[in-house]
Amino acid sequence: MRTRLTGLTIWDGATLLDADALRFSDGRIDAVGASADLSEADRTIDCRGLTALPGLIDAHVHLELDPDEQHAPTAVARSEQFTRMAERARAMVHAGITTARDLGGGTWLEVELRDRIAARELAGPRLICSGQPITCSRGHCHFWGGEAANLAEARAVLERQVAKHVDLIKVMATGGRLTRGTDPQKPQFDVATLTGIVDAARSHRLPVAAHCHGTEGIRIAATAGVTTIEHCSWVGQAGWASDYRAEVAELIVEKAIWVSPTVNRGWQRMLDNPSGDVLRRVRHAYRQMLGMGIPFIASTDAGIPGVFHHHLPHALGVFAAIAELTPEQTLRAGTGDAARALGLESVTGRLAPGLAADILLVHGNPLDNLAALIEPAAVWARGQDIRLPN
Numbered sequence: 191m192r193t194r195l196t197g198l199t200i201w202d203g204a205t206l207l208d209a210d211a212l213r214f215s216d217g218r219i220d221a222v223g224a225s226a227d228l229s230e231a232d233r234t235i236d237c238r239g240l241t242a243l244p245g246l247i248d249a250h251v252h253l254e255l256d257p258d259e260q261h262a263p264t265a266v267a268r269s270e271q272f273t274r275m276a277e278r279a280r281a282m283v284h285a286g287i288t289t290a291r292d293l294g295g296g297t298w299l300e301v302e303l304r305d306r307i308a309a310r311e312l313a314g315p316r317l318i319c320s321g322q323p324i325t326c327s328r329g330h331c332h333f334w335g336g337e338a339a340n341l342a343e344a345r346a347v348l349e350r351q352v353a354k355h356v357d358l359i360k361v362m363a364t365g366g367r368l369t370r371g372t373d374p375q376k377p378q379f380d381v382a383t384l385t386g387i388v389d390a391a392r393s394h395r396l397p398v399a400a401h402c403h404g405t406e407g408i409r410i411a412a413t414a415g416v417t418t419i420e421h422c423s424w425v426g427q428a429g430w431a432s433d434y435r436a437e438v439a440e441l442i443v444e445k446a447i448w449v450s451p452t453v454n455r456g457w458q459r460m461l462d463n464p465s466g467d468v469l470r471r472v473r474h475a476y477r478q479m480l481g482m483g484i485p486f487i488a489s490t491d492a493g494i495p496g497v498f499h500h501h502l503p504h505a506l507g508v509f510a511a512i513a514e515l516t517p518e519q520t521l522r523a524g525t526g527d528a529a530r531a532l533g534l535e536s537v538t539g540r541l542a543p544g545l546a547a548d549i550l551l552v553h554g555n556p557l558d559n560l561a562a563l564i565e566p567a568a569v570w571a572r573g574q575d576i577r578l579p580n
């Protein structure tokens with residue numbers, strides 16, 4: 191069935207187009223242009239007053255984690271866990287998130303969910319999955335089963351993920367807050383080990399996402415040439431964002447690494463205290479990185495305590511305010527640029543012929559106000575009707 195949307199304002203994932211209609215069939219966009227030129231269709235939907243943009247991409251989620259849990263995850267029976275994860279995925283796509291990168295769990299249930307969504311058995315975003323993150327002995331998120339005491343063990347963990355058909359490798363380059371006994375400031379692997387992990391991933395043509403809070407871990411991950419740096423928190427002795435170092439940022443630029451800062455809706459508390467030290471330090475670090483041309487992608491770390499899977503649309507306004515981005519820069523970080531960072535630029539992230547019909551319609555203009563994203567008017571995921579305009 192050919193669907194034609196008319197009377198739209200169209201922002202294509204990079205820029206505003208001089209077009210007011212788009213048409214899709216068999217899950218793909220087949221034309222973008224003027225209403226008068228896109229005449230053939232089985233169904234026409236009048237979209238006056240609405241803006242079309244590509245479905246959103248959250249570059250860092252954990253479908254397996256329950257945001258209502260305050261501590262390390264408790265065991266849940268597999269069938270019950272799968273049901274919960276499928277509900278989260280459904281809520282995400284209804285909120286306009288049509289792609290998400292899952293950066294770890296212990297069960298590989300998200301891989302099964304990915305395949306069932308791809309087969310159109312279940313509604314949800316296109317998923318890109320890492321499986322179990324590689325971590326050091328008793329390291330960050332060791333309870334997920336990816337512990338490795340040395341490179342040989344890390345390779346074994348990696349091969350186990352490959353056997354489960356993951357799309358990328360996740361490595362915990364530093365400790366984290368979620369795991370008792372680990373220190374966010376401290377690196378978990380040396381340069382030789384992390385480089386060995388990146389090489390092993392590359393031999394399978396898999397990208398690597400590195401969880402990095404402390405500056406030394408960021409340096410090691412950048413040196414090893416990971417694909418994306420998650421969090422990039424510049425944690426030092428004096429706390430969060432207290433140890434920004436220009437020479438490490440230079441390394442990120444040199445290696446063309448993307449930064450995924452995982453700014454969730456809860457970071458609003460930082461904005462509510464505008465004279466706070468952390469906000470000042472985080473802003474300083476972001477300003478320096480953006481000024482050097484380090485590209486940011488939108489991400490929330492959904493699944494961690496209090497961070498809901500479907501709240502990327504709420505987080506984007508907070509991300510814009512903290513990183514001092516315009517609405518358009520923020521939207522690029524959550525669509526076109528995110529697709530490039532995830533290696534999906536030929537699949538999604540833009541409204542263009544040949545790409546997936548991952549389409550979000552919102553009331554008004556999100557380029558004026560990102561709050562327009564919060565109540566979507568319509569969503570299609572790979573051309574599938576998720577939510578239709580009234």
Ligand SMILES: [Zn+2]
Nearest residue numbers: 250252293491
């Ligand atoms: Zn995470």
